[in-house]
Amino acid sequence: MSSAVRQIILDTETTGLEVGEGHRVIEIGCVELLSRRVTANNFHHYLNPDRAIDAGAQEVHGISNDFLADKPRFADIAPSLLEYLRGAELVIHNAAFDVGFLDKELERAGYGERLGQICGIVDTVSMARRMHPGQKASLDALCKRYGIDNSNRDLHGALLDARLLAEVYLAMTGGQGALVLDREAAGAKSGSSALEGLRELLETAAAPLRVIRAQDEELVAHRERLAGIDKKSGGKLLWKDDAQA
Structure with missing residues (x-):
């Protein structure tokens, strides 16, 4: 019997938009799929970037430097991240952005490996544009298209967005496999409603495919x-x- 197909839905938040300007990763959120079912094996960390967060970026994700002051650096979590991701297929919305930032963080931490060398990579933005040409391909637009509740997404958050993207990806690729998401212990607080949403259960019971x-x-x-x-x-x-x- 063949082993289960392992996919990781991954998202990051950063101090700004341009990795070439020295911006850093401040949050990594990953949700694991085994044979199209969500497991409890998430990977989630906030990170101290050792630099200021752009005001525009903070408006998007609501994460402050004060909140990150006591969090680990990327180099501290890099070994466990690589172990978690190795050999999986990564599913990322606008993959070039997240992969570019994570590859630069790996380089800074002294690692020679890059994500494309240890993982397959699927970009759901490219997938959405092929499937729905001329339509919006943002995560919010896809949630609306596929009837996925994103009402907790007042601000962006890496783990919350990875959870939503898992639902979107399963809907885009056939809608098969129920999402049964585990209840997690309450995580670190930042005071924003989006981060409060990380502690809520997003659960879809197994159901037959809808016929429209x-x-x-x-x-x-x-x-x-x-x-x-x-x-x-x-x-x-x-x-x-x-x-x-």
Whole structure:
């Protein structure tokens, strides 16, 4: 029997947007999937970046330098992070951003390995743009598209966003496999409602796939479209619905 497929849904928060300007990772949140089921084996750390957080970034995630003052540095958690990630497939929203920051942190900590060398990487932004061309590909937009409750996401948070992305990813790739998320002990507090949301259970019970049937006006438009194609092809249309056959 083959071993379970292991995927890690990963997200980070940072001091700013540009890794080339010396910005650092301040939060890592990971959720583990084994054969498309969420396990209790999360990985989550806040990190002291040893630099100021940009005001714009703090408005997005609500994390302050004061809150991070007593947190470990990236080098302190790098060995356990690499052990946790090694050999898994990483699922990341806008992967280039998070991978770029984490690879730079690994370089600073003296590691020669990069994430692409030890993990497969799936970018859900690229996936969403292929699946829904011309539509918004933000995490909030995808939550709305797939009916996933993101009401706790007043601010960004790495573990909260990884949990939401796990639900989005399963919906995007077939909607199979229930998300049964464990209740966790309350974590460190930052005072923001988004971080309070990290302590809440996001649970979806196992259920059959939803069947969404076309509405009457959609069926009419579909039949009119087929009739037009049939006419232009000189009656050679192979796919005719019951009403036209």
